[in-house]
Amino acid sequence: IAGITQAPTSQILAAGRRMTLRCTQDMRHNAMYWYRQDLGLGLRLIHYSNTAGTTGKGEVPDGYSVSRANTDDFPLTLASAVPSQTSVYFCASSEASGSSYEQYFGPGTRLTVT
Amino acid sequence: GQNIDQPTEMTATEGAIVQINCTYQTSGFNGLFWYQQHAGEAPTFLSYNVLDGLEEKGRFSSFLRRSKGYSYLLLKELQMKDSASYLCAVRDSNYQLIWGAGTKLIIKP
Numbered sequence: 001i002a003g004i005t006q007a008p009t010s011q012i013l014a015a016g017r018r019m020t021l022r023c024t025q026d027m028r029h030n031a032m033y034w035y036r037q038d039l040g041l042g043l044r045l046i047h048y049s050n051t052a053g054t055t056g057k058g059e060v061p062d063g064y065s066v067s068r069a070n071t072d073d074f075p076l077t078l079a080s081a082v083p084s085q086t087s088v089y090f091c092a093s094s095e096a097s098g099s100s101y102e103q104y105f106g107p108g109t110r111l112t113v114t
Numbered sequence: 115g116q117n118i119d120q121p122t123e124m125t126a127t128e129g130a131i132v133q134i135n136c137t138y139q140t141s142g143f144n145g146l147f148w149y150q151q152h153a154g155e156a157p158t159f160l161s162y163n164v165l166d167g168l169e170e171k172g173r174f175s176s177f178l179r180r181s182k183g184y185s186y187l188l189l190k191e192l193q194m195k196d197s198a199s200y201l202c203a204v205r206d207s208n209y210q211l212i213w214g215a216g217t218k219l220i221i222k223p
Contacts, residue, residue, distance in 0.1 A: 042118060042201070042213030043157070058210065090156060097209050100145060100164065105156035 004106035012112045013081050021076045021109050023091030031097040032074040036087040050097045081113045116140045118214035125220045134187045134200050134217045142207025148187045149201040197221045
């Protein structure tokens with residue numbers, strides 16, 4: 001593994017189903033993030049984690065949950081998917097949450113909720 | 115509210131220079147980032163500005179004027195591979211990134 005991986009690459013999901021998007025990084029970064037990207041809108045932060053064991057809510061957290069049991073993994077769970085959660089989801093990480101640290105992005109998961 | 119504005123789309127010619135502007139209104143300021151995103155791919159880091167002035171990195175330069183809430187990304191000697199979206203993002207007082215919708219840059223031969 002080099003950098004950040006996400007799985008699955010894409011998924012079609014029936015409304016009401018539960019789904020976990022996986023994210024793993026091998027850079028030993030402390031901070032991790034989940035974004036969604038929709039056409040015509042900027043990336044919007046769903047949840048973040050500044051360090052293992054801690055999580056926080058971003059701009060659009062409703063309908064999503066996260067956990068950060070260790071440094072490397074940061075899964076995002078949709079408890080009961082709805083069509084408005086159709087989007088491209090990006091996981092990102094940074095060395096720390098301070099001002100100058102750039103974020104590195106995974107390849108994304110394209111999710112369609114029908 | 116917090117707001118980042120960028121032009122939706124720009125067109126330029128191979129070999130030319132293009133300037134992509136970004137204006138922002140955020141709760142606090144802890145740096146401004148530019149990212150490049152090719153279609154269907156992840157964003158990748160281009161530049162970071164926290165103080166006023168110009169930061170140069172090869173063909174790409176980024177400028178910041180904090181008092182005006184303004185930045186631009188300057189791309190010189192455009193190549194076809196520069197066709198991509200360019201995202202402006204500001205780190206706010208909570209150290210979270212607020213993202214613009216991106217500028218789609220089309221390069222014509």
